[in-house]
Amino acid sequence: MTTVTLLGKPGCHLCEDARAVITTVLADYAGRGVVLEERDITLSEEDTREYWEQIPVTLIDGVQHDFWRVDEGRLRAALDAAVRSSRGV
Numbered sequence: 001m002t003t004v005t006l007l008g009k010p011g012c013h014l015c016e017d018a019r020a021v022i023t024t025v026l027a028d029y030a031g032r033g034v035v036l037e038e039r040d041i042t043l044s045e046e047d048t049r050e051y052w053e054q055i056p057v058t059l060i061d062g063v064q065h066d067f068w069r070v071d072e073g074r075l076r077a078a079l080d081a082a083v084r085s086s087r088g089v
Contacts (some may be wrong), residue, residue: 001033001060002082005059006071008050014068018056021070025079032083 006022008015019038024027026036041047041055054067060078 001037002079002086003035003037003059003061003081005037005039005061005062006048007039007041007057008055009040012055015056018058018070021072022058022075025072025075028076029079029083033086034079034083 004022004026006068008013008018022036025033041051051067056067056070057064058066058070058075060077060082065078066074
């Protein structure tokens with residue numbers, strides 16, 4: 001399974017934009033073991049300290065992939081590689 005994590009906070013318009021891109025991309029990965037997890041950085045002192053000036057932040061399997069803006073093509077390429085890797089291809 002591959003997990004895409006979106007780190008953001010309430011009221012963040014860039015987070016909403018990022019969510020829209022991620023949701024669009026993930027629709028093409030349905031049935032391929034890719035899931036979306038969202039985390040509100042305001043609920044964690046550590047997340048707030050680490051990510052406050054970068055949100056939205058996108059992680060793939062816990063590794064930072066992007067921040068501020070999500071590039072659809074770059075996300076697709078990273079997910080293709082992650083899915084191949086998780087299948088041992």
